Amino acid sequence: MPADYESLNPASWQIAPYKAEASETLTRMLDKSVRLFADRNALGHKTNGEYTYITYRELGGIVRALATSLHAMGVRRGDTVAILAENSVNWVYADLATLMLGAISVPIYPTLPAGQVGYILHNAQAKVVFASDASQEEKVAAIRSGVPSLDRVITFAESASTDAVPLNHVLDEGRAKPLTDGEYEALWQAVEHEDLASIIYTSGTTGEPKGVELTHRNFVYINYAAMRLLDWNETDIYLTALPLAHIYTRCTSYYIPLAVGACNVFMESFARLAQNFSEIRPTIFMGMPRIYEMTREKIVEGVRKMGPLKYRMFMAALAAGRKAAESINHGLQPEGLAARIAAAADHKVFAQVRERFGGRIRYMFSAGAALDGDTLMFFRGLGLMLIEGYGLSETCSLLACNRPGRMRPNSVGMVSPGSELRIDDDGEVLCKGPGVMRGYHNNPQANAEIFTEDGWMRTGDVGSITSEGFLMITDRKKDILVLNNGKKVAPQKIEAMIGASHYVRDIILVGDGAQAVAAMIVPDYERLHADHKTPTDPETAAQDKGVRKVIKSEIERHSSGLAEFEKIRRFALLPHPFSIEGGELTPTLKVRRHILVRKYSNLVADLTKT
Numbered sequence: 001m002p003a004d005y006e007s008l009n010p011a012s013w014q015i016a017p018y019k020a021e022a023s024e025t026l027t028r029m030l031d032k033s034v035r036l037f038a039d040r041n042a043l044g045h046k047t048n049g050e051y052t053y054i055t056y057r058e059l060g061g062i063v064r065a066l067a068t069s070l071h072a073m074g075v076r077r078g079d080t081v082a083i084l085a086e087n088s089v090n091w092v093y094a095d096l097a098t099l100m101l102g103a104i105s106v107p108i109y110p111t112l113p114a115g116q117v118g119y120i121l122h123n124a125q126a127k128v129v130f131a132s133d134a135s136q137e138e139k140v141a142a143i144r145s146g147v148p149s150l151d152r153v154i155t156f157a158e159s160a161s162t163d164a165v166p167l168n169h170v171l172d173e174g175r176a177k178p179l180t181d182g183e184y185e186a187l188w189q190a191v192e193h194e195d196l197a198s199i200i201y202t203s204g205t206t207g208e209p210k211g212v213e214l215t216h217r218n219f220v221y222i223n224y225a226a227m228r229l230l231d232w233n234e235t236d237i238y239l240t241a242l243p244l245a246h247i248y249t250r251c252t253s254y255y256i257p258l259a260v261g262a263c264n265v266f267m268e269s270f271a272r273l274a275q276n277f278s279e280i281r282p283t284i285f286m287g288m289p290r291i292y293e294m295t296r297e298k299i300v301e302g303v304r305k306m307g308p309l310k311y312r313m314f315m316a317a318l319a320a321g322r323k324a325a326e327s328i329n330h331g332l333q334p335e336g337l338a339a340r341i342a343a344a345a346d347h348k349v350f351a352q353v354r355e356r357f358g359g360r361i362r363y364m365f366s367a368g369a370a371l372d373g374d375t376l377m378f379f380r381g382l383g384l385m386l387i388e389g390y391g392l393s394e395t396c397s398l399l400a401c402n403r404p405g406r407m408r409p410n411s412v413g414m415v416s417p418g419s420e421l422r423i424d425d426d427g428e429v430l431c432k433g434p435g436v437m438r439g440y441h442n443n444p445q446a447n448a449e450i451f452t453e454d455g456w457m458r459t460g461d462v463g464s465i466t467s468e469g470f471l472m473i474t475d476r477k478k479d480i481l482v483l484n485n486g487k488k489v490a491p492q493k494i495e496a497m498i499g500a501s502h503y504v505r506d507i508i509l510v511g512d513g514a515q516a517v518a519a520m521i522v523p524d525y526e527r528l529h530a531d532h533k534t535p536t537d538p539e540t541a542a543q544d545k546g547v548r549k550v551i552k553s554e555i556e557r558h559s560s561g562l563a564e565f566e567k568i569r570r571f572a573l574l575p576h577p578f579s580i581e582g583g584e585l586t587p588t589l590k591v592r593r594h595i596l597v598r599k600y601s602n603l604v605a606d607l608t609k610t
Helices: 026-036 056-072 089-100 114-124 134-146 167-176 181-189 216-227 247-260 270-280 289-304 308-329 336-355 373-381 444-450 491-499 525-532 545-557 593-599 601-608
Strands: 041-047 050-055 080-084 104-108 126-131 152-155 196-201 211-215 237-240 263-266 284-287 363-366 386-392 397-401 420-423 428-432 457-465 471-476 504-510 517-523 568-573
Touching: 026 056, 026 089, 026 181, 026 216, 026 247, 041 056, 041 089, 050 056, 056 089, 056 167, 056 181, 080 089, 080 114, 080 134, 089 104, 089 126, 089 181, 104 114, 114 126, 114 134, 114 196, 114 211, 126 134, 134 152, 152 167, 196 216, 211 216, 216 247, 216 397, 237 247, 237 270, 247 263, 247 284, 247 386, 247 397, 284 289, 289 308, 289 363, 289 373, 308 336, 308 373, 373 386, 420 457, 444 457, 471 491, 491 504, 491 517, 504 593, 504 601, 517 545, 517 601, 525 545, 545 568, 568 601, 593 601
Parallel strands: 041 263, 080 104, 080 126, 104 196, 126 152, 237 263, 237 284, 284 363, 363 386, 517 568
Antiparallel strands: 041 050, 196 211, 386 397, 420 428, 428 457, 457 471, 504 517
């Protein structure tokens, strides 16, 4: 990077303006890493019960072979190539090979139904699509007639169930008739920083997904900003659990390790996450709030089962650890008796807990939704550096982030180096910077709505910036509930507070235009049965007076600090959890409020009637 990128302004933690050069692209990043870190492990995945690894040298060779075959199929600079697949090393090969040709990578969540897959493929005018298995091939086959641009389907499976071509055959063809060194270099060196690298389709919480156009400059900037916040390096091992189709994962758990020569290892499944932590012993982990909330619940429940004495000892140690973490969050070192107590607790208690995460964790990250401050401080008290950040697909992920020594629970941190934030008159967070998208693909109306006349991008989030410079997100602007007395209620904050109860699995607030706030809640019926002997059948339990009594008590217990108009006055219990399959959640596990309100319209009407 040019020297002027290094000039810091300590007072505001800002860096000299980012000045991208035409040579800064993901293609050059890959070429550099393959040369510098040739014999280091780049990727890891489990095959036949054992983790196997691919070096940077091997990665470069595979990507070149695949790029050769894609080029032979007619893929050229500016064409679009879609990836409809779960996380795997093949996903990475497909993405990088596409980029090396100057083509545009279009990730698609494999959980989407065929109709939505067809919409994205058609809107993006995909020329080639990679499909992970027979079920994804069948989705493509079902909508292929409506996507005239689609020439070829490549499957990650060893044999195709449709007219798709297996990836191993495509790689063999690329190795048999490779592009010459000069031909290959000419292709990836022709890519410029303002070329489109990817079109990422938003989750569609309010309607049809919009294609976010991200350039090579956007992605390279995120690497630039991240490397000036933390000490990422080639010795790190990342455990990747979240979908690569999500911009957060793609940047922080894929492109950043690729840029620094680190190793990215894929989790097998959430059911095996604890086992994978022990096997891989990662140094960095990227998660979402629900992962940390569930992990916290399991840790506390496990300690509780050890008996009252050990539980009290653990909680006392945790209090000492949290107090020490509070000092560290403000850039201070714990001192005196508190420091000695925290050190003893760390050595005797928390070191064992950290072993459950492999014993080598340097950083854990949370993004994608609001992380409850109490959950964050639980992990910080354990001696784990859990960091919350903030960003959107439209900002190529990183827009603000906490950092060691500058961390405030319930905030998403300070603005990323090179970016700018301001709060609009109505409280909406606006942003500018090199990470901001070029625009929505083929959607001029949406572009006109999201950008202000003076070039700021509307995030859609309502928030504030503290005197210290920390960004506090209140809620999504479109989700704010306006009661009939004019009072405005931010539901996400309240949902997070009530959702902290281990008896609450899902919750959504309603009450727009009503006299008071109401809620639809899915309890954790299994835990309720274990603790209170309530009915096991969800349909029966949802009508049980004992269940309602417990949930009512939990609502009251977790509502301290709320204004009277923010408190839940009525609630209904739902028998079944929100799900992607049911349409209530997006592929990134965000609640689709409009779907739930429409699905339970009669219930919502009963809850909000005066």
